[in-house]
Amino acid sequence: MQTRGTLPHVILSACGEDVRLCTSCWQCEDSTTPEMDLTLGELMQAVVRDEDRALTSRTLWACDPLLDGGLRCQQGIDLPAVIHALRQEAVRRGLAGGDTQSFAGKSA
Numbered sequence: 340m341q342t343r344g345t346l347p348h349v350i351l352s353a354c355g356e357d358v359r360l361c362t363s364c365w366q367c368e369d370s371t372t373p374e375m376d377l378t379l380g381e382l383m384q385a386v387v388r389d390e391d392r393a394l395t396s397r398t399l400w401a402c403d404p405l406l407d408g409g410l411r412c413q414q415g416i417d418l419p420a421v422i423h424a425l426r427q428e429a430v431r432r433g434l435a436g437g438d439t440q441s442f443a444g445k446s447a
Contacts, residue, residue, distance in 0.1 A: 345389040346428070353424035358386045360414045370410055374401035379410070379418070386425065394429040 343349050347358050361367075367380030375398040377385065382402070385393035393399070399422065406419045429435040 346386045346393055346425075347389065349428050350386065350421055350424050353427065354417065354420040356417050356421050356424075358383060358416060358421060360416060361387055361412075362414060364413050366410070366413060370402075370405050371398075372401055372404050379405060383416075383421075386421070391434065393425060394432060394434040399425055399429060400435075 343352075350356055350358050361380075361383045363380055363384055367383055368378055370379040371377075375396075377392070377396050377398040379398065379402055382393055382396055382398045385396070402422060406422065410418060412418050426435070
């Protein structure tokens with residue numbers, strides 16, 4: 340399937356957030372829930388590196404408790420907007436895994 344560009348470009352186009360500003364700070368690196376296979380920081384770095392695992396990771400569908408709990412990026416990246424854009428791209432590419440049912444009606 341033809342993509343619309345690299346993940347950083349897709350995210351920038353979809354929500355205006357430049358994930359390349361991510362500095363892999365401790366806040367996201369330590370952010371995980373039992374259902375996640377990557378930390379939120381690992382997910383963000385996978386996006387920066389344009390890795391497909393950013394779109395197939397369980398973390399993409401299981402990180403809502405962290406975002407709902409007020410986790411904020413020190414670089415000012417709107418994490419819920421990035422996650423929402425990633426979920427849309429995963430669905431568009433047919434790579435959506437995990438709990439897509441809870442995403443169906445949710446917007447970031």
